[in-house]
Amino acid sequence: MTSTTTHGTTATPTTDGTVDAPRSQAYFQEAQERTAHNYHPLPVVVAHAEGAWMTDVDGTRYLDMLAGYSALNFGHGHPELLAAAHEQLDKLTLTSRAFVHDQFGRFCAGLGDLAGKELVLPMNTGAEAVETAIKVARKWGYDIKGVENDSAEIIVAGGNFHGRTTTIVGFSDDPDARDGFGPFAPGFVQVPYGDAAALEEAITPNTVAVLIEPIQGEGGVVIPPTGYLRAVREITTRHNVLFAADEIQAGLGRTGRTFACDHEDVVPDLYVLGKALGGGIVPVSAVVANRDVLGVLHPGQHGSTFGGNALACAVGAKVVEILASGELQERSEKLGIVLRTRLESLVGRGALAVRTRGLWAGIDVDPAVGTGRAVCEALMARGVLAKDTHGSTIRLAPPLVVTEDDLNWGLDQLEAVVTGG
Template identity: 70%
Template sequence: MIEDMLRTPAAVRDAERHTAHNYHPLPVVISSAEGAWLTDVDGRRYLDCLAGYSALNFGHRHPTLIRAAHEQLDKLTLTSRAFIHDQFADFCRELAALCGKDLVLPMNTGAEAVETGIKVARKWGYQVKGVAPDQANIVVAEGNFHGRTTTIVSFSTDADARADFGPYTPGFTVVPYGDLAALEAAIDENTVAVLVEPIQGEQGVVVPPAGYLPGVRRVCTERDVLFVADEIQSGLGRTGTTFACEHEGVVPDMYLLGKALGGGIVPVSAVAANADVLGVLRPGQHGSTFGGNPLACAVATEVVRLLASGEFQRRSVELGERLRVGLEGLVGRGVVAVRGRGLWAGLDIDPALMSGRDACERLMERGVLVKDTHGSTIRLAPPLVITEEEIDHVVAQLAAVLAG
């Protein structure tokens, strides 16, 4: 099947031969990219509608970010946190300001940010809230995706992510996503945090019911529990605001950030919170050799400045509306349901028509790259630099695939 679909099957076979099969990529081999477009080893171009799961919000090789990376590569790339480098203060100060928080703790990957948030919440629970030693618990939501470390998969409800990786880490209570009553009932005297995604990306871009996030904020405040928002995929302009929580006027106690923070160049993540939360950490209690390195900070500072302009949030609103109208026009024509916010959409395709994987492969043949999740659901998350004409092109190609 791969040989039938790809002009250069040898490249795919070679990758399969020497790689652990923890991914099932589409059979395309990319060699270059610019803006919203990818080019394969045969020179065929594809419109990128995945954007690295939001890691490429600003497109491929954004000139401002590439320039910052080049300049920093010529000066200094790594010191470790044993020393302070000249890019560190600007990054932490400007990201803290963007988040409206006192402090920032830089890490590398999204999963590291989540692990950091868990550790900080537990330590806050013991030192500030007064929870008895080793009794802290965190409330999480069904359908969550926060990463794939052993602790994180311990509270996943995705069998593929969780099965056969036990024994599992205790200290988590899972409740239905969007069910405020269930969440409130799950909180007890040992609960230190509620950890939720404002929009569940891997679940198919699931937006919670109106009022849910404000309700979470209220309950957390009333019960002396930290509201930890995983904005790794939903944040940094993707949904039309800097953070998806803003759509309902909610400010969490802690932001978990990643993906787009690295500008599609280097992995960068961070935890942002006020001093009464992040201030519980002391030297030696948590760290990372590469977290907050000079190259990462130089790029991420420019990311923060791009977001501070508001341009990309506005583009997400305007282009997202165009995308929504186009996709909703396909409901009843092979699409069962459309969800999303800003330039982020989940589509449920009629499973009698085709699977999500089938749809992705057929779109690939038409020069559009997307990714499926959970059966017949596919996600669209194009770079925020995509144009109106390119949005229309995506919708048109999807309509053609559905029409057979």
């Protein structure tokens, strides 16, 4: 029996000339029957991936235009990252923070230097890093700013997405994320995203931090008005309030800069990082800040069993080394021009609006074309994997290693879907 590998469709001929049903259907059905339905995945079952391409259990190849929500900025199976992981697996994977391992200082020093900060607090997931930033900001408010105990307030933005813990969804305005999970923790004040005047008006003597995404990824790659981040930095500095930038999706090369804040030459007090920091191999996150901020934590006040483990640090240190060269950031910026040009040509031809920054895009598809889910299903049938969000909006975030030819091929498929070509 032989199989023919194509983009988006697979036929496996048998000896009698009939065609076997794709194995992916059986795998997908089994997964759906035995797992909690907290996701609504596309019916594709990936078995292998390399670079910007994924192959399912039937041999069908798909261009990855999601990159694990930026966790795969360096592509699938980046050889340097795999080598770092393989080498470390043979030596040491976990000690817990009760001891120090030989990769810990290297990772923290490298990431701190990349961000221009003095201290690094490694964790595992993005939500865990956000929770860490919240705790640090409150502790700083009580110990340094002098806010009365249990009175700290943190300003957040409408349309935010910072994770799915009960604390975090408590200050979300997305009903899918929030409804049915209360009661929620107090101490958060929401203002419109991109409105610096509203942010300043919300500051009180109890405000300890402003927590925002420099670009809102889950919201549909929403980019704030030019000057907004500079205004946030100026306002928070003037009012003695910390500026915490959630760069979990936006950071580490995605937007054509190391950090999205770099587009306005802004340096926040805390960087909240994750996703790409693990190179698509292991979950790695971190809060990065100077000593006058992270120094408020003392032994026993915060921790994580797996945070900063040896395997994570070995991979994370190699991620930092790759980013330090600046090559992938330049590549993201260059290919981002291709992405923007192609997508802007679709406005009025199936797309209502597009937003791009580097290799990251949100496309508001005309509802007459279909829902975002329907568009992604049509793309899947043509060999492209993407993700919808909020109605008829879809997001594109290909690995930064994607070739220009492959990127253009993927955009050809999108154009055909939204224009009916």
